[in-house]
Structures are given as C-alpha cells and as structure tokens.
Amino acid sequence: MQSSKFIVGGGLIVAAVIYLIASSTQASAEYFLTVEEVQARADSMVGKSLRLSGAVIGDTIDYDPQSLTLTFEIAHVPGDQADIEDEGGLAEVLHAAVTDSSRPRVRVLYVGPKPDLLRDEAQAIMTGSLQEDGVFHADELLLKCPTRYEEAVPQQAASR
Amino acid sequence: MVPEFGYGILFVTFLATLYSVGAAALGGLRRSPSMVESARRGMMLTFPLLSISAGVLIYLLVNNRFDISFVYEVTSRSMPTYLKVTAWWGGQAGSLLFWSWLLAAFASAVTLRKWDRDREFLPWVIVVASTTLAFFLMMVIFFENPFARYFQTSAGVAAYTIPPAGGVPFMPPDGRGLNPLLRHPGMVIHPPMLYLGFVSFVIPYAFAIAALVTGRTDDRWIRLTRRWALWAWLFLSFGLVLGGRWAYDVLGWGGYWGWDPVEIAAFMPWLSGTAFLHSVMIQEKRGLLKHWNMILIVLTYALVIFGTFLTRSGVLSSVHAFAQSAIGPLFFGFIGATFITSIGLIIWRWPDLHGEMEMSSMLSREALFLLNNLLFMLVLAVCFLGVLFPLASELVTGQKVTVGPPWYERINAPLFAALIFLMGVAPLSAWGHSTLRTLGRGIWKAVIVATAVTVGLYATYTKNVTALIGFFLIALVVAVTLHEFWRATRARQRAQQEPFPVALGRLVGRDRRRYGGYIVHLSMMFMAVGILGIEIFQLETQDTLATGESIAIGGYTLKYEEIAEFSHKQGHDVIRAVVGVYEGDSYRGQLYPRIDYYYDPANPAETVQPMTIPGQRPTLKDDLYVLLIDWQPATSSGATFKAFVNPLVNSLWLGSFLFLFGVLVAAWPGSEPERLSARVGKPALQPTAAD
Numbered sequence: 146m147q148s149s150k151f152i153v154g155g156g157l158i159v160a161a162v163i164y165l166i167a168s169s170t171q172a173s174a175e176y177f178l179t180v181e182e183v184q185a186r187a188d189s190m191v192g193k194s195l196r197l198s199g200a201v202i203g204d205t206i207d208y209d210p211q212s213l214t215l216t217f218e219i220a221h222v223p224g225d226q227a228d229i230e231d232e233g234g235l236a237e238v239l240h241a242a243v244t245d246s247s248r249p250r251v252r253v254l255y256v257g258p259k260p261d262l263l264r265d266e267a268q269a270i271m272t273g274s275l276q277e278d279g280v281f282h283a284d285e286l287l288l289k290c291p292t293r294y295e296e297a298v299p300q301q302a303a304s305r
Numbered sequence: 306m307v308p309e310f311g312y313g314i315l316f317v318t319f320l321a322t323l324y325s326v327g328a329a330a331l332g333g334l335r336r337s338p339s340m341v342e343s344a345r346r347g348m349m350l351t352f353p354l355l356s357i358s359a360g361v362l363i364y365l366l367v368n369n370r371f372d373i374s375f376v377y378e379v380t381s382r383s384m385p386t387y388l389k390v391t392a393w394w395g396g397q398a399g400s401l402l403f404w405s406w407l408l409a410a411f412a413s414a415v416t417l418r419k420w421d422r423d424r425e426f427l428p429w430v431i432v433v434a435s436t437t438l439a440f441f442l443m444m445v446i447f448f449e450n451p452f453a454r455y456f457q458t459s460a461g462v463a464a465y466t467i468p469p470a471g472g473v474p475f476m477p478p479d480g481r482g483l484n485p486l487l488r489h490p491g492m493v494i495h496p497p498m499l500y501l502g503f504v505s506f507v508i509p510y511a512f513a514i515a516a517l518v519t520g521r522t523d524d525r526w527i528r529l530t531r532r533w534a535l536w537a538w539l540f541l542s543f544g545l546v547l548g549g550r551w552a553y554d555v556l557g558w559g560g561y562w563g564w565d566p567v568e569i570a571a572f573m574p575w576l577s578g579t580a581f582l583h584s585v586m587i588q589e590k591r592g593l594l595k596h597w598n599m600i601l602i603v604l605t606y607a608l609v610i611f612g613t614f615l616t617r618s619g620v621l622s623s624v625h626a627f628a629q630s631a632i633g634p635l636f637f638g639f640i641g642a643t644f645i646t647s648i649g650l651i652i653w654r655w656p657d658l659h660g661e662m663e664m665s666s667m668l669s670r671e672a673l674f675l676l677n678n679l680l681f682m683l684v685l686a687v688c689f690l691g692v693l694f695p696l697a698s699e700l701v702t703g704q705k706v707t708v709g710p711p712w713y714e715r716i717n718a719p720l721f722a723a724l725i726f727l728m729g730v731a732p733l734s735a736w737g738h739s740t741l742r743t744l745g746r747g748i749w750k751a752v753i754v755a756t757a758v759t760v761g762l763y764a765t766y767t768k769n770v771t772a773l774i775g776f777f778l779i780a781l782v783v784a785v786t787l788h789e790f791w792r793a794t795r796a797r798q799r800a801q802q803e804p805f806p807v808a809l810g811r812l813v814g815r816d817r818r819r820y821g822g823y824i825v826h827l828s829m830m831f832m833a834v835g836i837l838g839i840e841i842f843q844l845e846t847q848d849t850l851a852t853g854e855s856i857a858i859g860g861y862t863l864k865y866e867e868i869a870e871f872s873h874k875q876g877h878d879v880i881r882a883v884v885g886v887y888e889g890d891s892y893r894g895q896l897y898p899r900i901d902y903y904y905d906p907a908n909p910a911e912t913v914q915p916m917t918i919p920g921q922r923p924t925l926k927d928d929l930y931v932l933l934i935d936w937q938p939a940t941s942s943g944a945t946f947k948a949f950v951n952p953l954v955n956s957l958w959l960g961s962f963l964f965l966f967g968v969l970v971a972a973w974p975g976s977e978p979e980r981l982s983a984r985v986g987k988p989a990l991q992p993t994a995a996d
Binding site: 148150151154155158159161162165166169170172173174175176177178196208210211213224257258259261262272285 | 663664667672675676679680683686687690694695698704705706707708709711712715716719720847849900914915916917932934935945947
C-alpha cells in the first residue's frame with residue numbers, strides 16, 4: 146500500500162500532539178469554580194490552580210499603591226450562563242449578589258496595579274489559588290462591568 | 306419616520322433575498338435561464354437597498370437620534386463625527402447589518418462577472434449567498450433591530466420595533482457613548498477588516514457548493530475563486546494583526562494576544578483558510594485532495610459563521626464580550642444546518658471527487674503540503690479543544706476546567722516550529738518525487754547560514770534554547786527563500802541578458818503566486834522574530850516614584866518629571882505623566898503615559914471608566930512601553946509606573962506590511978496570463994481564461 150506510510154507518519158504526529166495535549170492539561174488546566182463551590186470544597190482545593198468568578202463588593206476594596214497590594218471580597222454569582230439569564234441578566238445578578246449579605250464571600254488578594262474596571266458590582270474573573278487561610282491569591286484579574294455593555298436601557302427603565 | 310424607513314428597507318431586502326433563493330433554486334433545477342436571471346437581479350438589488358438602510362442608520366448616528374436604542378448605546382454628543390459613523394459596527398445590531406451589507410456587496414460583485422461557460426454555477430452561487438444573507442437579515446430584522454426606538458409606557462422605557470399601545474416616544478438627552486476602549490484607530494478598522502475576511506470566504510464556499518450540486522467537480526471552482534480566497538485571507542490576517550495592535554495599545558498589559566476565546570474564534574477560520582490556500586494548489590497541480598479541499602472550505606465557512614457568532618453573542622466570558630444577546634441558538638442552528646447539508650453534498654459526490662493520481666513520495670512537494678495541512682488542522686483542533694474545554698470537562702467530569710495561555714503555547718509552539726521548518730523545506734522539493742538527497746543538495750548552504758546566525762546569537766545575544774531553536778529555523782527559512790529568489794533571478798539574468806532588477810521583477814511577475822507566497826513566508830519570519838522577542842525576552846518592572854526619581858529597566862532609565870491634569874474637548878479628563886527616557890547616559894526624549902477618565906453622559910456621577918494609555922518608544926531593537934498605573938495629586942506620594950521592554954516586537958508590526966505586499970503580489974488582478982495547466986503525467990491542456 147502506497148498510502149500506508151502516510152497514515153503511519155500522520156498517525157505518529159497526531160499521537161505526539163495528543164501526548165502534548167494530555168501533558169499540558171495536567172500541568173496547566175484550571176478548575177473553574179464559583180465562590181460557593183470553593184467554600185464547599187475548600188480543603189481539597191487549597192493550592193490547586195483555580196479560576197474563580199464573583200461579584201466585587203465595592204466597600205471592601207482596599208488598595209495600597211506603595212506595595213501595589215489590592216484586596217477585596219467577592220460574592221457568589223451562579224456560574225452558568227443560563228442561570229444568569231434566568232435571573233435577569235448579568236447586571237441584575239451582580240447587583241443581587243452584592244446586596245445580599247447572606248451570600249458566600251471570599252477574600253481576594255492581588256499584587257499589581259489596580260485594574261481600571263474594578264468597582265462595586267463588577268464581575269471579577271480570576272486565576273490563582275486558594276491559600277490555607279481561605280484567602281484567594283489571584284495571579285490574574287479580569288473584570289467585566291455590565292453597566293458599560295449594551296443591554297442596559299436608560300435610567301428611567303429602572304422602574305420596570 | 307426616518308428609522309421606520311430604514312427598517313422597512315431591511316424588510317424589503319429580506320424579501321428580495323428570499324425570492325432570489327427560491328427563483329435561483331428553481332431556475333437551476335429546471336434549467337431555466339430566465340428564472341436564474343431574475344434571481345440574479347433580485348440578488349443585485351440587495352446591495353443598493355442595504356446601502357440605503359445603512360445610510361439611514363449612519364444619518365441617525367451622526368444626528369444624535371438617541372430615541373433609537375442603538376444610537377443611544379453606541380454614541381454620545383461629545384463623540385467626533387468619524388467615531389459616530391464607525392459606531393455603526395460598534396454594537397451588535399449595527400455590526401450584523403454591516404456584515405449583511407458587505408455580503409450583499411460581494412455577492413453582487415460576483416454575480417456581475419462574465420459567467421460565459423460557468424453559467425451552470427450561477428444559480429447555486431446565488432442560492433448560497435442569498436441564504437446566508439437572508440439568515441443575517443433575519444437576525445437584524447427579528448432579533449437585533451438597529452432601528453428600534455424607545456417608548457415610554459406605564460411599565461417604563463424600553464426599545465420597541467413596533468410602537469406599543471399607548472406608548473410615548475422617549476428621547477434621552479444624551480447617549481452612553483461608544484465604549485472608550487473601542488475609541489482607537491485600530492478598533493475603527495479592525496472589525497471591518499475581520500468582517501471583510503469573514504464575508505469574502507462565503508464566495509469560495511458558494512462556488513464549492515455550486516460545484517457539488519452541478520457535479521462539475523474539477524478544479525474550476527477553485528480557479529474561479531482563487532483570488533477571492535486570497536483577498537479573504539488578506540483581510541482576515543490584517544484584521545487579526547490590527548486586533549493585536551489594538552490590544553497592545555489599549556488594553557495595557559504589554560501583550561497583544563491572550564488566547565482569549567474570541568481571538569481564537571477569529572483565528573480558527575484563518576487556520577482552515579490558510580490550509581485551504583495551500584491545499585488547493587495540490588488539486589490544481591496534481592489533481593489530488595479533492596475531497597479534502599471541499600471539506601476545508603465547508604469548515605472555513607462554518608468557522609466564519611461561528612466566529613461571527615462568538616464575537617457577537619457573549620456566550621463566552623472574555624474581554625471581547627461587548628455584546629450579549631439571545632441569538633445563540635439560531636446561530637448554532639444555522640451553522641448546523643449548513644454544515645450538515647454541505648457534508649451531505651460532499652458524501653453524495655464522493656465518487657466523483659477521487660484523485661486523478663496517487664501520492665507516492667513522502668518528500669514530494671504534495672506530501673509536504675499535506676503535512677502543512679495536517680499541522681494547520683492540529684493547531685485548529687487544539688484551539689477548538691481549548692475553547693470547548695470548559696464545556697466538555699463539565700459534561701464528562703461534572704467539573705468545569707479551563708485552559709489558559711500556557712496550555713495553548715506549550716502545545717502550539719512545536720507545531721508552529723514544524724510549520725516554519727516546512728516553509729524552509731517545501732520550496733526545495735519537487736512535485737511528484739523528491740529524495741533526501743535532492744533536498745539535502747538544496748538546503749545545505751542555508752543550513753550553514755542558519756547555523757552561523759545561531760552561533761552568533763549564542764555568543765552575543767541569548768543562551769535561551771527555545772529562542773535559539775526558533776532563530777535557527779527562522780534563519781533557515783529566510784536563507785532558503787532569499788536563495789530561491791537569487792538563484793532564479795540569476796538564471797533568468799543569464800538566459801535573457803537582463804539587468805538584475807529587471808530579471809527579478811519579471812521573474813516575480815511571471816509567477817506571482819509562487820513569489821508572492823515566498824514574500825508572505827518571509828513576512829511570517831519577521832512576525833516570528835517579533836513573537837519570539839516579546840514571548841521570551843520581555844522585561845517588566847514597576848515602582849512608585851516621587852517627581853525626580855527614576856527606575857531602570859533593560860538599559861533604560863525612566864525619570865518621572867511631572868504630572869498634569871486637564872479636560873479633553875471630547876468630554877473626558879486626562880491625567881498625563883511626563884517621563885524622561887535615558888539610554889545609558891544619553892537622553893532619548895519623553896514619554897507620556899496617561900489615564901483617561903470617561904464619564905457615562907447619561908449618568909456622569911456614578912460611572913467613570915478609566916482607560917490606561919501607554920507611552921511607547923518603538924525602535925527596531927525593542928519597544929519601551931510605560932504605563933501610568935496610579936497617581937496622587939500631591940507630588941510627595943508620587944505616581945506608580947509599570948514599564949515593559951519588549952525586545953524585537955516591532956518586527957511583528959513591520960512584518961505585517963511585508964505580508965500585505967506579498968499577498969498583493971499574489972492576488973492583485975492583472976494581465977498575468979493564466980499558466981498552462983501543468984499537470985505532471987498529462988499533456989498540457991489549452992489555456993483557461995483568466996479570472
């Protein structure tokens with residue numbers, strides 16, 4: 146068969162890439178968790194690479210520009226896009242999370258410049274790891290502010 | 306009245322596309338030229354109609370018609386007119402209209418060509434283009450109407466397409482304004498470029514489907530759409546580069562590419578498109594891989610629609626999630642339906658698509674092209690897997706697991722290295738048959754050059770193994786490619802007695818596709834140098850300084866001189882620091898990192914969006930990139946700066962210009978005589994008409 150050597154050659158390359166994918170996944174995959182899940186499984190999650198998202202509580206933001214140390218708390222928001230839609234969209238969900246003091250919260254520590262979008266009711270999406278003391282040390286901090294996004298309607302609509 | 310007029314035109318256009326689909330399909334099945342002609346006219350009508358509708362939208366944008374919800378969302382009184390016009394594609398509803406408008410333009414252009422002996426393709430090209438257009442128009446009309454107006458009813462204010470009973474029109478005093486992150490020249494042209502690329506790929510796909518339906522499955526469809534595919538690829542590539550440049554200038558993290566799902570969504574059609582551009586050459590030259598080319602173009606089309614959907618639906622949390630809406634299921638339905646139909650057609654025509662010969666030598670050029678395709682597909686698969694990883698892992702293990710940039714980089718780096726190596730080897734191999742011996746004869750000089758370059762870099766610049774491997778491969782490709790130019794030009798110079806520049810010009814002119822391709826390969830090497838530079842050698846530091854103090858980074862000293870606060874005439878406030886740059890002891894000028902504070906005009910007290918703009922000093926050696934992170938009005942406590950030195954990164958941006966030149970050489974329409982069909986093993990056919 147003329148084509149068998151092509152199949153073998155291609156197969157070897159594909160196998161090499163599958164090996165690469167498997168080893169890289171072990172090395173650098175991150176668990177995507179909500180605040181609730183982190184708290185429920187805090188013991189088994191300590192030290193693992195996590196991706197965590199939640200609503201920023203404005204009053205808890207504390208930033209020291211000298212040491213570039215930023216701390217704040219986030220409140221639980223659902224992780225599922227469909228749940229967020231059901232509860233009236235991201236802006237509503239974030240607002241509810243921040244105002245509801247019974248929600249699970251996690252304290253976050255981040256060293257670096259304070260991001261432009263960090264404010265009350267922003268959604269924080271972070272990668273990092275949970276420490277023994279229950280504080281989440283974020284290596285990377287991404288923020289989304291639904292108020293700046295399209296879905297919002299004029300102020301007057303708030304009465305709806 | 307004006308917005309209703311715009312909306313009405315959209316509706317008429319939608320009907321015209323539906324008519325075109327029906328008439329073209331019937332005309333094609335019944336072989337009725339008059340019916341096809343009628344469908345063609347319907348198709349041609351869409352472009353002027355959509356132009357009017359778009360004109361209406363632009364009129365509303367420019368004239369501050371904030372009673373239109375789209376205008377309210379994306380513009381504000383303080384924005385300059387050009388930004389108001391380009392706000393057309395700054396939001397979801399407008400950008401879907403923009404997509405439709407581009408598609409109407411391209412579809413009309415393609416139906417205008419001389420069809421002559423390709424007339425049998427025409428009805429099916431119209432069917433595919435019109436179906437796609439109808440889908441996008443349906444989105445615009447029924448789900449994302451850019452002309453929807455605000456009405457006040459007892460329930461509050463909301464946007465309506467049809468005025469509600471008892472509703473009173475509502476006009477906010479000012480709009481929210483375009484997201485300040487998007488007010489950047491790169492962002493003004495990045496979406497149109499990307500969309501041009503996306504939309505142009507619809508045309509080769511339409512011809513591929515026409516070829517399948519009519520059973521004319523030779524390489525005619527490929528020859529007819531070769532230039533479309535090249536232009537599509539050019540725009541898509543440029544869209545990607547501009548997006549990277551925007552991220553570099555605006556997002557302020559010192560990088561240009563973050564393996565964000567939306568970036569990947571635009572990258573995936575580029576990967577399959579690039580594989581397609583290479584593999585069609587094998588079909589043209591050797592009559593092989595016919596199935597594969599069909600699959601590639603179908604895949605590219607699906608990825609184009611998927612890319613539009615990902616950027617426009619907000620299903621993924623990413624920095625690009627500027628738009629959110631519920632049109633996801635429809636997009637998936639459309640992608641699924643077109644994909645299954647296309648694959649069904651390919652299976653139906655499977656026996657007709659068999660290759661005209663067999664591939665035998667593993668080192669022949671076609672085998673190396675096949676390897677190139679395999680590598681591109683693997684990168685594509687890795688990207689796709691990365692995007693789907695959270696979903697897939699949740700289904701399988703119940704635990705959402707995501708992968709980040711290190712994951713993509715680890716897996717893709719060897720694949721990219723292999724692709725670069727192929728760029729060095731493939732030009733030396735022959736169609737049909739090559740051996741290690743012939744390849745070795747071609748490459749040994751280049752290997753010596755590349756080794757010398759690598760040893761030189763090891764001695765003077767870096768001891769990093771990854772970087773040295775990268776530079777070796779890059780030097781190899783550059784040496785092989787330049788040698789190809791040199792060898793062929795010298796041969797021509799001797800044979801034709803021409804001076805060197807004339808010989809070089811004519812050489813390239815006679816085979817623009819080949820030499821344009823080589824120029825593109827060279828440009829990729831420039832880009833690779835920039836990518837290696839920033840990925841491996843980036844330096845970073847940050848510190849809080851009082852005025853007069855300085856920080857040092859990578860041979861530079863940055864001295865904080867002063868800070869000033871002022872209001873910009875477009876309504877935002879600016880804090881601007883002045884930083885003196887010294888390289889060694891010599892003064893190199895000033896940089897102005899700044900923070901702009903944007904206020905939401907509808908709600909100025911509450912929402913302030915700061916935007917960090919770096920001060921940049923680009924040189925060939927590196928890019929000095931300084932951010933103002935934080936500041937205090939009192940000079941004693943000073944300001945915090947973050948500085949990056951990004952070595953070689955400007956090679957990436959320079960490479961993109963060479964890239965543009967290379968693709969233009971290959972794609973520019975001109976008097977280039979279509980070469981004789983030079984299939985090995987077959988007598989040459991008569992020349993075919995130029996596209």
